[in-house]
Amino acid sequence: MNPSTPRPAAALPPLPDVTTLLFDIDDTLVPTRRYWQRALDAVAAGVAAAHPGTSAADIATAYACASDRLWAQYDRLLSPLGSLTAIRRHVWGEALREVGIQAPEQTLVAMVDDFAHRQLQAIQPDAELVALFDRLASCYRLGVVTNGDSPTQHTKIQRAGLNGYFETVVCALDLGQRKPRPEPFRQACDELGARPEQCLYIGDDWANDVVGAAAAGLHPVWICADTGPDPAGPRPAARFTTLTCCLNVLADHAADQRTHETEPT
Secondary structure, rough: OOOOOOOOOOOOOOOOOOOOEEOOOOOOEHHEEEHHHHHHHHHHHHHHHOOOOOOOOHHHHHHHHHHHHHHHOHHHHHHHHHHHHHHHHHHHHHHHHHHOOOOOOOHHHHHHHHHHHHHHHHHOOHHHHHHHHHHHHOOOOEOOOOOOOOOHHHHHHHHOOOOOOOEEEEEEEHHOOOOOOOHHHHHHHHOOOOOHHHHEEOOOOOOHHHHHHHHHEEEEEOOOOOOOOOOOOOOOOEEEOOOOOOOOOOOHHHHHHHHHHOOOO
């Protein structure tokens, strides 16, 4: 295929040994970025109202830039801070200083709590997704590997109506070893008693989910709305534009496999 030619969504290739599906959470199981942006705009508007002369748009932009910059250097800049709460306070503090606001500690604590609360409260179950997981749970072992922390990520799963489907939820922030490192993927495999080659890993982030899962020996499946060519690196086992499309294919694939196994020979 010409690299400049958009690539269509791939069907699932034959993977007869796959017994286990592992999932990313943020922007895979839950449309986190959408809720994140709405919460950020609301919190930024509140800060702007308390600081005349500073626009909510400038505050939101400063936070987004500070968040991207600091999380990209997590090991060096954020990990030494310890708790996720301390990390979030630090990111907000950096963002506000960029727009000339020196916020006291109690203000930062309140902002962090408000920002997190707004994001979590926005999550609602998707009936179609829940129905697909009902089908998948009868065919595969299911688990999660996420870069987040345990309390937040378990709350997201619960609010999305997916509580009870996953036999393991590995939260890499608690491990101190985040994707794309292999340790979180391997821990999930170990907890499920599955070999890496028996696992599909389904996620939206190329570096963390596709490259990371492939390096750990799993079969990555990339969820990407963009139909352009794959970035350089390992080829995913399959690529889909939406999670529901992916899960429908997986459920149908498993049903076909069971039909073939029960047919008389």
